[in-house]
Amino acid sequence: MTATIDTTPRVWIGCLQCHNEGNLVGDWYSASEADKITTSKVHERVINPGTHEELWCLDHENLPITGECSPYEAAELARAIEQVPEGELPALNAWVLSGDYIEDGDGLPSISDFEERYCGEWSSFREYAEQLAEDTGLLTNVPEAVGRYFHWEAWSRDLAFDYVVLDASPHCVHVFRNL
Template identity: 50%
Template sequence: MTITDTTPRVWPACLNCYNNGRLVGQWVDCTDVSDVTITSLHDGFRGPYSGCEVIWCIDHENLPVKGEIGLAEAGRWGDCFEEADPDQWPAVCAWVSSGCYIAEGTGDIPSMSQFEDAYQGQWDSFDDYATQLAEGIALTDDWPEEAQRYFNWEAWSRDLAFDYTVMDAPDGGVFVFRNC
């Protein structure tokens, strides 16, 4: 079994140094970005460092956003990661990547309470989820046997999928989210 670390990280850099051809920065977990300062970024690098004031995250991993982000936004992602169950972080990222999610405030940070409401789990396929749902609500239990036998499960599952967002899971199967 392969264990993959899904902790969101950023590479904050001194923007002045970066713009002047010096790569001054370090990888930091998003949960620890509050400890990043201009001084801490320059530890171990030779100066002079006049004009160094702005920190900008020029790279990231395990975040469902594209491009560069600010240090404050990285910190909000760290807060989100701490609020989420670490095992569910890939599902949180998939939900945001789907574009069919509820953001907290004005940025890309997802509302974790909305995630908990929307997330239906990881399944081998959407059909597996639909089958479990039908059994859980006893969909056909009170139907006559002949009606049960001729019920079109494939069409029902296909129609049910319109109420859900389904995203591929990185380790196989799919994540299922109820549309908000």
């Protein structure tokens, strides 16, 4: 039985005034709905909620950001990444967190650029390079006696200048084209 990893973007939305007063008042919500959460919803379990007005995402899961953000920013980002197939979310997160990604006009990761650049998850860049060579027929018309002398390491190293390679796990990498 394989374990299922939950990749749902979530945020912990808290009352900023309560937080500044030393009280953690808030809860976890779906990031795509973060901009719809009201102060009364956050304070519904508080006996004397007062008239606090400002909410803030003080923590998050499965969003490609570091640090805190506004509920609006969290919702916009979550709705943008919902366009990516679930299996590619770790790659999108790695791409954005690397800082080497393309933004759309709203400052969000460009999903179309991600899809155009992402080449998949591989055990190494060398494995990707060898598959690319096979797929493109790099050595198709080269006699076998000559092909044995092809310097795979040098070719892979030179090819890597046209790609961004990011760690996916201890034994895998995500490969992105530089366009």
